[in-house]
Amino acid sequence: MRRLAALMALSVLLAIAAGCTKSAQTQDLPKTLTVACCQNYTYDMQFRDFIEAGFPDWDVRFVPMQADNDYKAYDEKTLAAFMDKEKPDLLILNVPDYSLMRKADKLQNLEEWAAQKKTKLNDAVTPGVLDFLRGEEGGPLYGIGPGFHASAMYYNKNIFDRLGIPYPTDGMNWEQTIALADRVMQDKRLEKGEVGLHIPWLRGPFDLLQRIAGNEGLTYANAKTGAVTFDSQGWERLFKQVAAAYKRGTFVATWPEARESDGRTYYDQAAMEAVDLFKQGKAAITIDDDNLMTNLKSGKPKFDWGVVTAPARSSDPAFGGELQMYEVFAIPVSASHAEEAWEVLSYFMSAHVGQAKAALGGTLGGMDLSVQADYPEWKQDPDYKPFYALRPTNTIDRYYYGEPQGPGSFDTSFAELVNGHIRNVVENKETEDKAFGAIQSGAEALMKKALSEVQADGADETDKAGKSE
Structure with a gap:
């Protein structure tokens, strides 16, 4: 019907x-x-x-x-x-x-x-x-x-009101966003289980680091030249802020439990809801796309919420967030x-x-x-305006912030390297300076190994092709 x-x-x-x-x-x-x-x-x-x-x-x-x-x-x-x-x-x-x-x-x-x-x-x-x-x-x-999908910054009004902290505003960049989430996290009135920032689909702190880097236009490697480009002021500032926030518990890595069926891996609604701290009312801020807007408006959560633009690029606030078209x-x-x-x-x-x-x-x-x-006006709902306010930081040529930047196995190994050093910071085994300083040389060794593997695989394929002729 x-x-x-x-x-x-x-x-x-x-x-x-x-x-x-x-x-x-x-x-x-x-x-x-x-x-x-x-x-x-x-x-x-x-x-x-x-x-x-x-x-x-x-x-x-x-x-x-x-x-x-x-x-x-x-x-x-x-x-x-x-x-x-x-x-x-x-x-x-x-x-x-x-x-x-x-x-x-x-x-x-x-x-x-x-x-x-x-x-x-x-x-x-x-x-x-x-x-x-x-x-x-x-x-x-x-x-x-x-049609398209875009991201925005959502916030839990109840948490901010209870702590007397001002709401997020349009045009904030990632540094300001994490600083605000830190302020929430360090307030002693915060209830058990609540966090300052929730980002969906994080396997570890590197995932957030990479997401922010994409927004800021930072890359850590060049697959064509084999160069590692992590050793820069931009990366250092970003690494130290994310590592410090992770150590304070301002954000946590959450990933839904996968299910297997007919040889396929999938994530059902219940699994995703179980790790969605924002929809549970336990996160002060989240960055998510317009699907969350639809869910919040139809699901009627037990808390009041608001929405502003996604974090803007610090060097050009006209840009911010990712756009998707299916x-x-x-x-x-x-x-x-x-x-x-x-x-x-x-x-x-x-x-x-x-x-x-x-x-x-x-x-x-x-x-x-x-x-x-004019879609927000047609909807007669100003909540939709933030999705139209910024130009995206990705394009058809660079569709998603998680796309590989290095050859072969480099990206996976690099993520493990960075996550390992951030864990050392959390466990007080390394200072932020020492952890950041060790990553460039470690990444260069990983790049050398990955390039060797790619070259070896190419030689094997050439040899097989020659024998088949």
Whole structure:
């Protein structure tokens, strides 16, 4: 019944958009379109109803890019084979597949389409999404999507009120955030089990260190040159602050208990809830994405909360936090029905669809934020504004702060090295200065070992290839 009601609401909300679409169609020649996207389930939940409501007379063929419950990764060869076999006109891609096709020059320039059609495709889109999709070099726009996820800083008003400490504010950087969390942690009135800062999915202090480093634009290694770049003032300042906060218990590393089924590892809702200190009311501050907003608004926690912008980059407060996109719309160079593909893409990027998503919430195709900058106003909820305030510190070329920076086994070994020295600080076996000073030389030894292993593996593969010929 809930889905039926949502479908009826969708039909009403998209009436204007559908009317505009029909006016552009020829009545005697039905249009055809092949859409390649995701899995059947995802397409049915997020896209099918919108397309059928907006283009009821079209012959739309859907081609799944993945079988249900199969999250296989494409490479350039297998993706090219899929394109050659299915010949889609419109692609709805995940970020890795979009990156592959973008680098291979297999996608049409959407800004050229916008200029040709005299439309302002980008004007209403929040700038952070455009920055993300243009990549590190700020290149042309080959894809765009109607939804995104972004991070923000949430805080427990009850804890701050009880301690008489001012709330977090927009524009705080990570150093200020940890300092505020430290202030909470050092207050003797803090109750047992409460912490100043909770960050989801931390295996150890290095994970937080790396997350902050990504926000600040710091890297610890260069895989191409084999250089270790940890020995810098920026890293030293960051390392000492995180090590000191970890020693004081300002934040703790928490990771949900995994379950195994059919050879797969997964984390169920109960496991994640068990380690979520913020949702339990035990953390003063957390940094999380908009999914937490949805959960807090629907779950009605037993504490009052607020939200401000994610920690900003200290050198440029216009940037802060990470952005994620799970679906990117693109038109392949090989599209036979590119005009129709553009029409559907434009429809999904319209204010009408954005307003429909705002009205429907998570009921139907509305699980993420709309890229339209007016979304908080459409929602009539200022809590959503922090997600639109900053430009992201990641891009399509550097999607996630945890991506490898060194060759082979280096990154795992480096994380263990850093965590080990922070444990020594916690246990008073090393001073912060001594621990930081030991990491560069230790990392250089790990880099040398990793490079040797990579070279040896390459030689083995070459030898095997020669023998097989």
